[in-house]
Amino acid sequence: MRSLRENLQRANLHLGRNYPEPKIVYQQRGTAAGTAWLESYEIRLNPVLLLENQQAFYEEVVPHELAHLLVWKHFGRVAPHGKEWKWMMEAVLGVPARRTHQFELDSVRRNTYPYRCSCQQHQLTVRRHNRVLRGETEYRCVRCGEKLRPETPPLS
Known part of the structure; x- marks a missing residue:
């Protein structure tokens, strides 16, 4: 939550807005680290991968998903990893704009x-x-x- 709040505060200051804090749900399954749900304004995080990769979640996954929500609020519906998202990641949040993670997935891979x-x-x-x-x-x-x-x- 600290990562979310710090990044949201940074974005709100940079954008001159007061976007609300999204809901965080720890129900993401499978090999995805997280997903942003635009209409419900929530971030779903994979609890297994979070426990195994805590620092990367704080530094990359949470800002990545938050950027999707902020882009949706700020620009409307645009390409998921397009120029607006890259700008939000790099210029606003100060995080490299990577689309995928490189986590070890054996613990979450089933069939x-x-x-x-x-x-x-x-x-x-x-x-x-x-x-x-x-x-x-x-x-x-x-x-x-x-x-x-x-x-x-x-x-x-």
Whole structure:
């Protein structure tokens, strides 16, 4: 909460506003460290990853999610990690604008399915894997933009 309050105070001073404190909920599951819920003005944090990466949460995750909420309040609906978010992170909050974390995820990975693109392996949750199997959606790599495809097991 201290990280949230300090960053919110810094933003309010810089922006000349008095944005309220968002609600923090410790119910984020899976491999996401946190998410910002715009309409309910809340930040959801992954309690397992928080316990394992406390300093990184204070320095990066909380400001990252707060920046999403502040951008929404200040600019309206814009690209999630676009120029407004980068400006809010770097110029206002003074935090490097990184889109993803590099936490060890073994403790939060349950049943995941390996998928590939041209640049790396991805782990899709059961829910996302089933959506792909049913043909409801496709997922793309945020780095290379290529469609993710199920990784085939090696032949024995």
